[in-house]
Every structure is written in structure tokens, then in C-alpha cells.
Amino acid sequence: MNSSEPSSPGVENKILEVLEASRLVVNKSESITTVETVSFSFQKGEIYNLIGPSGAGKSSFLRLLNRLDEPTSGRILFRGKPLNTYPPPELRRRIVMLFQEPYLFSGTVLNNLEYCCPDNNRRDLSGVLECVGLPLNMADKDTAGLSVGERQRVALARAIILEPEVLLLDEPTSALDPASARIVEDLILGLVRQLCLTAIIVTHNPEQAQRFGGTTLMMAKGSLVESGPTEKLLTDPKTEAARKYIRREVS
Amino acid sequence: MEIKYIDALAALALVILAIGLARYKSIPAEKEMAYGSIRAFIQLVAVGYVLEFIFNTESIWLVIMAVAAMLLVGSYTAGDRDKHTGRGFPIALISMTAGSLVTLVLMLALGIITTEARYLIPLAGMIISNSMNSSSITLERVGADLKGNRLEIETALSLGKTWQEASRRIYRNAVRAGLISILNYLKTVGIVALPGAMTGMILAGISPLKAVLLQIIVSYMLLSAVTITSLLTGELAVRRFFNKADQFTG
Numbered sequence A: 001m002n003s004s005e006p007s008s009p010g011v012e013n014k015i016l017e018v019l020e021a022s023r024l025v026v027n028k029s030e031s032i033t034t035v036e037t038v039s040f041s042f043q044k045g046e047i048y049n050l051i052g053p054s055g056a057g058k059s060s061f062l063r064l065l066n067r068l069d070e071p072t073s074g075r076i077l078f079r080g081k082p083l084n085t086y087p088p089p090e091l092r093r094r095i096v097m098l099f100q101e102p103y104l105f106s107g108t109v110l111n112n113l114e115y116c117c118p119d120n121n122r123r124d125l126s127g128v129l130e131c132v133g134l135p136l137n138m139a140d141k142d143t144a145g146l147s148v149g150e151r152q153r154v155a156l157a158r159a160i161i162l163e164p165e166v167l168l169l170d171e172p173t174s175a176l177d178p179a180s181a182r183i184v185e186d187l188i189l190g191l192v193r194q195l196c197l198t199a200i201i202v203t204h205n206p207e208q209a210q211r212f213g214g215t216t217l218m219m220a221k222g223s224l225v226e227s228g229p230t231e232k233l234l235t236d237p238k239t240e241a242a243r244k245y246i247r248r249e250v251s
Numbered sequence B: 001m002e003i004k005y006i007d008a009l010a011a012l013a014l015v016i017l018a019i020g021l022a023r024y025k026s027i028p029a030e031k032e033m034a035y036g037s038i039r040a041f042i043q044l045v046a047v048g049y050v051l052e053f054i055f056n057t058e059s060i061w062l063v064i065m066a067v068a069a070m071l072l073v074g075s076y077t078a079g080d081r082d083k084h085t086g087r088g089f090p091i092a093l094i095s096m097t098a099g100s101l102v103t104l105v106l107m108l109a110l111g112i113i114t115t116e117a118r119y120l121i122p123l124a125g126m127i128i129s130n131s132m133n134s135s136s137i138t139l140e141r142v143g144a145d146l147k148g149n150r151l152e153i154e155t156a157l158s159l160g161k162t163w164q165e166a167s168r169r170i171y172r173n174a175v176r177a178g179l180i181s182i183l184n185y186l187k188t189v190g191i192v193a194l195p196g197a198m199t200g201m202i203l204a205g206i207s208p209l210k211a212v213l214l215q216i217i218v219s220y221m222l223l224s225a226v227t228i229t230s231l232l233t234g235e236l237a238v239r240r241f242f243n244k245a246d247q248f249t250g
Helices: A009-013 A058-065 A088-094 A109-114 A126-131 A136-140 A148-161 A178-195 A206-212 A230-235 A240-250 B005-010 B012-024 B030-057 B060-080 B088-109 B117-148 B150-158 B168-188 B196-203 B208-239
Strands: A014-026 A031-043 A047-051 A073-078 A095-098 A166-170 A198-202 A215-220 A223-229
Touching: A014 A058, A031 A058, A031 A073, A031 A198, A031 A223, A047 A058, A047 A206, A047 A240, A058 A095, A058 A166, A058 A198, A088 A095, A088 B150, A095 A148, A095 B150, A109 A126, A109 A136, A109 A148, A126 A136, A126 A148, A148 A178, A166 A178, A178 A198, A178 A206, A198 A206, A206 A230, A206 A240, A215 A230, A215 A240, A223 A230, A223 A240, B005 B012, B012 B030, B030 B060, B030 B117, B060 B088, B060 B117, B088 B117, B088 B208, B117 B150, B117 B168, B117 B196, B117 B208, B168 B208, B196 B208
Parallel strands: A047 A198, A047 A215, A095 A166, A166 A198
Antiparallel strands: A014 A031, A014 A073, A215 A223
16 A cells, blocks of 8 residues: 655554565475465554454564564565664564454463563553453452453563554454454554554454455455455445455354 | 303393292283383493593593483483473473583592592482483473463463563472472482492492592582583573563463
């Protein structure tokens, strides 16, 4: 979408720029291109939905953005500098990824929140719990006894302690029942607005993408086939691949 | 007690008893028992001659070569079992060599032993066989636990942790697993089983009070060597699963 020149005002708002990134995974028996020459610019404070059929490379693409995986060709810039110029831990504190299945470390909710605090900065963590709509007395609860919805919210709380600039969410509500999913959706929307985060959300659900709004990217077979304002892309897709996919998912 | 070849041959009766029992119960192990017993006989007699030769020549180079050979065979055995890292042999070799060397050099420096072959070779043998087991277990645990806990590792990495921090729990558990056998040994030594070195001395007619002193030294020596081996094996094995960009490659 955004192809503005480096001197244009839009450049200040570019937070992540993907330039012809590809990833080829070589196994013993075969090599698979999981992401194929994707180029895109993500703007600060915006929401992006990443839609497409299973195996389209959505999660593989997401993993390139916080350098959990390396592109085999192309470049990705964060705030104008290539990802590999940042120490990986620092980069991942600024571009935090949440997985489909939230993993909480054994111990209490508080232990999990503290895990993300630097030792010399044990600030008051109750505000964070409030931020994700969890009661304060939840802090001392063992994570083993939490519901999936609560786990996802603790995972969100743990992520925002790091004060990231970008949140990568890999199907954050797919394991949740519709009611809990809506709560988490609202939370994500609220956090993005409140903290001026950029959120890139993988979703299988066009209706969910609609609720998130923002921009939608449609991926198929590793490539980015179409992108544009969510409302427009979902109601009037330009490509056959997007049309088919949206029709199938909505029905 | 003076032991002769005829006594060793007489003990074959015990092998025949074992083979007879296996055959009677149709346990498919008789061939292996026969082969193993003959192999043990030949191996031990050969080792006896080799040791006799080394002890008589008293050449430190021969001692070093013998210990190096033991290390190579031990680390090959430990590394060969490793299905995960793809570098089991060098990992085991480096860690077992470090564990053995540090321990033996410390013992020499403290004046507990001298460089005589009759000290160095049997002690190195005990160290290497114990380190081999611990290295093997640590390798297996690191590989299996890292591969089985990808989500935990990648969650930690995604929250800005380094590969060392992300794998710390698994590293510690793997090292601890490698230490279990020596820890159990320390707790039960002399009660559940009389260890080999001590048994040997008692059988050779030395007073139990003297034999236990040696056994105490041997126990501490094994603890030190096994701990160093296991720590290093864990460290080197974990490192194999990450690259310089703190990416999990397992």
C-alpha cells in the first residue's frame, strides 16, 4: 500500500518495512518456500489483519518480523534500520509476539508478569492486570488453574509490560469460545489505541478482521496477493484468491 | 587370596548356570551371554597384559595414551546414543576430557595421587565410565526436552530473553539428570553396595578402614568429574539448538 518516497511525511510513521522478503525452508527431503517476495510497509499505531487459507504463510511471515526466523532473501527494516542491526532480545522486546496457544511459565500469574520485568525495575504490576481486565487477586493464582481466555489475557499483560511498539498476534482467539474471543478482541483494540501500538494479527475469520478494522493483507501460497483497507478488501476483493477465500470463510 | 587362571575358568560354571537358566526359560539371550562372557574374558586378559606392560615401563606418555584411548572410546559411546544434536561425540569428548583433566590435575596438585600409572589409569577409568553415563544422559535430556518444549522456548525468546535464559530450565534439569546416578551413589555408597575399588582392596587383603579412605577419595573425585562433565555437556548441547541471532533451530 504505502509506497511513499523516503522524504515524504509518511516515512516517520513507517515502523516496519518488509522489502521483498522470502523464506525458503530446506528439509532433508524437500525445500519449501514459506514466504515469497513479500513487500509491505506497516505504519505506527495501526492495526493489520493477516488473512488467508491454512498454509498461506501467515505465521511464517509473522515470525520473520521479530526475527524468530530469518528471511533467506530480502530485507526487513524496523524504524528504518535492518532487523539484524538490533540485538535480538532488544528487538523482540520492541516487537513482541503472542502465540496461538498462550504459554505461561509454571508458577503464579505474578511470576509470569515479573518474568518480563528487569530485576531493578519491579514496578507495580497491578495496573497491568487491570489493563487486561483481570482482577487483582488473580496475581497469586497458579497458572495451571487458569482458563484459556485467562491465559491469553495474562500473556497479553506479560507482553505489554515490555512496552512494545509492535504486537504480533498469531490467531490470538482461535482457542477461545466466542464470548471470550470478543473480550480479547476488545482488549487488543483498546490496548492498540491506548498505547499507540502497531498490531499485526493473523486471523482465519473475516468477521473478526472486520471488527479489528484497519488494513487487511491477504496471503496465499506464501505470497501477499492483496492488501487494502479492511472494509474494502472484505466487501470488494480485487483478486480471485481473496474473493474465493472470503466467500468460503464467511459461508 | 591368590587368584589363578584356573579359578577364572572355574567361574565359567556360573556362566553355564546363567545360560542354562536362560535356555530353560526360553529367554533369547543365551548366544549373547556366551559371546559376552568370552569377549569379557579376552578383553580383560588383554587389558591385564597391557596394564602390566604400562606399569612396568612407567612411561608417562604411555599413561597419557591409555587415558586418551579410554576417553575416545567413552565419548564415542556416549555420543553415539545422541539422536538430537548431531554432534554428540565431540560434545562428549570435550566435556569428559575437561571433567577428567580438571579432577586428576587437582588430585595431583593436592598431593592425593602421584603420576604413577597404577594410580592414574584405574582412577581415570572410573572417572571416564561415570562421566560417560552422565554425559550421555545429559545429551539425551537436552535434546528431547528442547525439542519437546518449542513453545516454551519461543515464548521466552519472543519476550526478549536470550537463548541462555530461554533454555535455562531445560539446561538445569538436564544437568541434574546427568548427576542423579552420582548423587544416588553418594547417598547409598557402602550401604546398598560396596563399590568396586573398595571391594577390590578388601578382597586383596587390605584393612576395610584403609579401603574406605580410598573410597571416600574416589567418591569425591567422581562427583567433581561428573559435575564438570555434565555441566559442559549441557552447555555445549544447548548451544547447538540456537544460532547467533538467538533463534531456536531445533
